[in-house]
Amino acid sequence: MSTAFDNARASRVTIAGKLLLLSWPLVLLISLLFAIGFAMLFSAAGGKVEPWAGRQAVRFAIGLCLMLGVALVDIRFWFRHAYSYYGFVLLLLLVVEIAGDIGMGARRWIDFGPVSLQPSEMMKVGIVLALARYFHAMDEARANRLPSLVPPLVLIAVPAALIVRQPDLGTTITVVLCGTAMLFLAGVAIWKFVVVGLAGAGLVPVVWQFLREYQRQRVLTFLDPSRDPLGAGYHITQSKIALGSGGIAGKGFLDGTQSHLNFLPEKQTDFIFTMLAEEFGLIGSLTLLMLFLVVIFYALLIALRSRNQFGRLYAAGFAATLFIYVFINTAMVMGLLPVVGVPLPFISFGGTHLWTVLFGFGLLLSVSIHRHTEIGRLGYAD
Secondary structure (H helix, E strand, C coil): CCHHHHHHHHCCCCHHHHHHHCCHHHHHHHHHHHHHHHHHHHHHCCCCCCCCHHHHHHHHHHHHHHHHHHHHCCHHHHHHCHHHHHHHHHHHHHHHHHHCEEECCEEEEEECCCCEECHHHHHHHHHHHHHHHHHCCCCHHHHCCHHHHHHHHHHHHHHHHHHHCCCCHHHHHHHHHHHHHHHHHCCCCHHHHHHHHHHHHHCHHHHHHHCCHHHHHHHHHHHCHHHCCCCCCHHHHHHHHHHHHCCCCCCCCCCCHHHHCCCCCCCCCCCHHHHHHHHHHHHHHHHHHHHHHHHHHHHHHHHHHCCCHHHHHHHHHHHHHHHHHHHHHHHHHCCCCCCCCCCCCCCCCCCHHHHHHHHHHHHHHHHHHCCCCCCCCCCCCC
């Protein structure tokens, strides 16, 4: 298909015209990932739709409509309102700080009656969107100047500080990593990351003093799970047993003993990958990871095809965000990282992270549909 024909199609303003340009294979992959998640939540409940699979299906239906709606909106609209979304989520984080609901020892949610939102999850996309807006039309030379680095560092540090106070160390780390990935994609020199990393390593003893006791125990348990096998080390010990017992082909759907005998904690959220590995073995685990890699590759392909810098940065940054999600969750349940409570997209039970990821995919699809759209400094075509 020629570039001229692509431009003609992209210039259509009708919904039908944009639907023709939608990346339907990506939508199919997203739906396939959710179907796997639905099956695992069904299994986690012992072969019942309630209490998790049915609710998650309703959330996915709502989120899918949100994703398609966001995809059809002109990418220049999202460019102009990138800071607005970031500011809105930041405001929600402040509301959490003042009047958020407390659950499992942390203040992370805002109760809106039938729906509870976790703004820290929303910030994972918000930070990528805001930094893509900031670095748009900025060359590498300018991006590496110290005055130019101050605003993005503030954009990362402020929400990170609010999230760590909840406390939510896992989400804080994820937000910081997403922001760091955006700085790298914008062209910030590698040596600056090395300097900051060394400085951060030197501050480890100071940071250790500010960690909560349970956070310290997680780190110590990560270093030596056998130190408290029935206490702090119970989660990861049972997770490793379940992972190993799955073998090559797994025990079969609904036949995972560690999960169905309730030895595996949080099997519907943080440790759902472990349950999948027990029931479908190494083959099922690698298949799921390959699907995620295909989706991430698809996002990178969209980034490469985008004509505008905002679209390229957002698509590549969102691909990095997905990778961070998947890497931290799977490494955590394997004992390669401390248990920090990061969900697995489309697989883990939860509303806010599902809607956030689908919103992020909606923006990605918008980048794809409007890949030939030129964006000026203020969000209009030059």
